[in-house]
Amino acid sequence: MKDMDMKHADMKDMKMDMSSGHDMMMHGGHMMDMGDLRQKFWISLALAIPVFILSPFMGMHLPFQFQFPGSDWIVLILSTALYFYGGKPFLTGAKGELSEKQPAMMTLITMGISVAYIYSLYAFVMNDLLHSSNRIMDFFWELASLIVIMLLGHWIEMKSTMSAGNALQKIASLVPNQVHMVHGDKTMDHDISMVKSGDVVEVRAGESVPLDGHIIAGSGYINESLITGESKAVKKELGSKVVGGSINGDSTIKVKVDKSAGEGYLSQISKLVSDAQNNRSKTQMLADKVSSWLFYAALTAGILSFIYWLIFGDMNTALNRLVTVLVIACPHALGLAIPLVMSRSTSIAATNGLIIRDNQAIENSRKIDYIAMDKTGTLTEGKFNVNGLQSMDKSVDDKKLLSLIAGIESGSSHPIANSVVQYAKEQNVTPTALDNIKALKGYGMSGTLDNNEYYLINMKYLNENKITVDKQLVQAYLDKGNTISFLVTDNKVLGFVALGDTIKKNTVEFIKELKARNITPIMLTGDNKEAAAIMAKQMGIDEFRGELLPEDKHNVIKQLELDGHHVMMVGDGINDAPSLASATIGVAIGAGTDVAIDSADVVLYNSDPSDIIKFFKLSHNTYRKTIENLWWGAGYNILAIPLAAGVLAGVGFVLSPAVGAVVMSLSTVVVALNALTLKM
Numbered sequence: 001m002k003d004m005d006m007k008h009a010d011m012k013d014m015k016m017d018m019s020s021g022h023d024m025m026m027h028g029g030h031m032m033d034m035g036d037l038r039q040k041f042w043i044s045l046a047l048a049i050p051v052f053i054l055s056p057f058m059g060m061h062l063p064f065q066f067q068f069p070g071s072d073w074i075v076l077i078l079s080t081a082l083y084f085y086g087g088k089p090f091l092t093g094a095k096g097e098l099s100e101k102q103p104a105m106m107t108l109i110t111m112g113i114s115v116a117y118i119y120s121l122y123a124f125v126m127n128d129l130l131h132s133s134n135r136i137m138d139f140f141w142e143l144a145s146l147i148v149i150m151l152l153g154h155w156i157e158m159k160s161t162m163s164a165g166n167a168l169q170k171i172a173s174l175v176p177n178q179v180h181m182v183h184g185d186k187t188m189d190h191d192i193s194m195v196k197s198g199d200v201v202e203v204r205a206g207e208s209v210p211l212d213g214h215i216i217a218g219s220g221y222i223n224e225s226l227i228t229g230e231s232k233a234v235k236k237e238l239g240s241k242v243v244g245g246s247i248n249g250d251s252t253i254k255v256k257v258d259k260s261a262g263e264g265y266l267s268q269i270s271k272l273v274s275d276a277q278n279n280r281s282k283t284q285m286l287a288d289k290v291s292s293w294l295f296y297a298a299l300t301a302g303i304l305s306f307i308y309w310l311i312f313g314d315m316n317t318a319l320n321r322l323v324t325v326l327v328i329a330c331p332h333a334l335g336l337a338i339p340l341v342m343s344r345s346t347s348i349a350a351t352n353g354l355i356i357r358d359n360q361a362i363e364n365s366r367k368i369d370y371i372a373m374d375k376t377g378t379l380t381e382g383k384f385n386v387n388g389l390q391s392m393d394k395s396v397d398d399k400k401l402l403s404l405i406a407g408i409e410s411g412s413s414h415p416i417a418n419s420v421v422q423y424a425k426e427q428n429v430t431p432t433a434l435d436n437i438k439a440l441k442g443y444g445m446s447g448t449l450d451n452n453e454y455y456l457i458n459m460k461y462l463n464e465n466k467i468t469v470d471k472q473l474v475q476a477y478l479d480k481g482n483t484i485s486f487l488v489t490d491n492k493v494l495g496f497v498a499l500g501d502t503i504k505k506n507t508v509e510f511i512k513e514l515k516a517r518n519i520t521p522i523m524l525t526g527d528n529k530e531a532a533a534i535m536a537k538q539m540g541i542d543e544f545r546g547e548l549l550p551e552d553k554h555n556v557i558k559q560l561e562l563d564g565h566h567v568m569m570v571g572d573g574i575n576d577a578p579s580l581a582s583a584t585i586g587v588a589i590g591a592g593t594d595v596a597i598d599s600a601d602v603v604l605y606n607s608d609p610s611d612i613i614k615f616f617k618l619s620h621n622t623y624r625k626t627i628e629n630l631w632w633g634a635g636y637n638i639l640a641i642p643l644a645a646g647v648l649a650g651v652g653f654v655l656s657p658a659v660g661a662v663v664m665s666l667s668t669v670v671v672a673l674n675a676l677t678l679k680m
């Protein structure tokens with residue numbers, strides 16, 4: 001569980017991060033500390049208002065403007081403060097981008113405001129210090145308005161990014177900070193981070209269960225809907241497992257904590273979500289590329305128009321055009337377009353049973369035409385009923401047989417093993433203690449007792465090792481889709497256990513929907529072919545393979561991909577990990593098997609395969625929004641740069657920096673709002 005470790009302290013930090021004044025923002029996939037944008041915006045606005053009044057706009061005097069002796073000095077001082085204080089987030093952002101040799105949005109903004117500021121300084125020196133004969137037009141008005149508008153734009157962007165990306169905050173808020181720890185017959189309130197595995201906490205009526213554990217006193221109904229999506233409260237009794245974040249009904253229970261704050265179910269989920277949100281997707285890289293491309297385009301367009309106006313106009317016009325081009329090229333909306341959609345998307349996903357670990361999966365989902373699924377635990381519950389248990393050798397009776405089988409299975413966490421051990425307990429049969437218990441991948445288990453090697457293995461193993469068994473005895477179980485395990489020692493079959501699984505309630509509907517989407521479902525299982533065929537038929541699946549070893553599953557996926565298909569693989573076990581990693585999209589079931597989860601792109605944390613349909617719907621909408629936003633973002637730049645360069649100057653239209661900035665901010669708001677309308 002190493003990489004899922006998340007101390008509760010981290011979760012609290014997270015809560016603090018969200019509410020503190022410091023705004024973090026994604027730019028080109030990097031998190032950037034923007035300082036307190038809200039405060040910066042208001043202070044900058046206050047600084048800017050006198051500049052708007054005292055400084056001529058584009059060399060023109062607007063009706064409300066006036067000057068007095070020394071007013072230029074006030075403008076200079078206020079503008080300098082604005083540049084260094086209000087412009088700081090952009091200046092530091094640009095430094096970061098340039099140090100990584102990835103000029104992007106921040107560099108463009110910095111270019112715009114720096115050019116405006118430096119040129120205006122020059123104008124001030126010429127006008128007010130050297131008293132040059134013809135007044136040089138300065139850009140203080142534009143500088144001030146740009147900084148204010150940029151701050152506003154980024155502040156709005158920030159707010160939408162935050163509301164889009166608060167899945168972590170939602171998860172963190174599911175657990176209380178304080179717990180009632182039980183000490184003897186007293187309880188004391190402690191910080192949740194103090195609670196260790198083995199401690200006992202009291203959960204009163206209506207409170208949420210702080211940590212994973214099991215009930216040692218009391219019983220009641222517990223609502224796990226926040227965690228499992230299952231809206232009905234479930235009855236929990238003595239010994240029942242409870243999950244941190246679920247809500248207690250109206251009785252008081254005592255819970256013995258099994259996992260400390262860092263290891264519980266919720267912290268795993270948090271870790272997954274934060275992984276997913278920090279994940280830099282290829283699509284984001286596309287936006288980065290476009291941003292950096294725009295940087296060079298703007299520089300080129302700026303220099304060309306500068307040269308052009310220098311030749312056919314004058315220095316002032318030329319500089320004015322240069323400043324305008326550099327200011328307007330700002331790819332604000334563009335850089336916002338995809339991160340916003342993606343973070344909104346992962347956030348929606350997180351509240352719908354989906355954790356998207358790799359954003360690339362969203363893009364790839366359009367291509368999927370095959371979906372390969374593991375049977376046990378994925379399409380079925382993975383909770384087996386023991387349908388038959390029979391000794392086939394005089395040396396053991398049924399009870400002894402079960403004791404041996406349960407003994408071997410106590411060393412396994414396979415669903416079959418859990419079910420058998422549970423069954424033995426119900427039958428009051430004590431498992432025999434065996435040594436050296438090992439898993440035989442794809443076949444079963446083995447263990448030693450009194451120097452004898454005992455095997456609990458399937459038919460495939462018997463066939464491959466030429467161990468004979470009267471198949472007639474188990475045929476009836478095979479015909480019902482049972483999984484059969486034989487207990488073998490010394491090449492002699494001692495007996496068998498037959499287990500039946502139940503199909504998950506949403507599976508049949510899910511398969512229908514897949515087919516309606518023209519996605520071919522194929523079932524891959526390690527179970528026997530008879531069980532595979534019978535279960536597949538019941539589920540409505542036409543293609544299936546049985547008796548597969550983990551590497552066989554992997555090969556089936558690889559072959560399908562070689563044949564030009566794009567395969568989604570859904571699995572739960574450690575043995576599914578290679579297939580999950582090699583598929584176009586790997587989907588892991590449940591938050592249980594960390595190896596499977598680590599290899600997957602998407603995790604279904606409610607263990608409900610039909611959430612995959614939600615994934616397809618969400619991905620489809622996300623992709624559409626991404627493209628829409630790319631056009632809104634880039635479209636602005638595509639139109640604005642040539643206009644700013646003065647292409648239409650011949651017909652009397654030139655775009656001023658201030659108007660450019662207003663339009664840019666509008667396009668940003670459009671992109672942000674458009675991202676927020678993303679729905680499932």
Ligand SMILES: Nc1ncnc2c1ncn2[C@@H]1O[C@H](COP(=O)(O)OP(=O)(O)OP(=O)(O)O)[C@@H](O)[C@H]1O
Pocket residue numbers: 374375376377409412413414416417441442443444445456457458483484485524525526527528548549550573575
């Ligand atoms: N702990 C175990 N006890 C008994 N039999 C086992 C055990 N582990 C595996 N087996 C046998 O090996 C077969 C394949 O196991 P594997 O884990 O590869 O697949 P599975 O999880 O049963 O099915 P699926 O591939 O659909 O998830 C099982 O069907 C069973 O016959």
Ligand SMILES: [Cu+]
Pocket residue numbers: 109150153330331332333664
């Ligand atoms: Cu911008």
Ligand SMILES: [Mg+2]
Pocket residue numbers: 374375376377572573
């Ligand atoms: Mg399995």
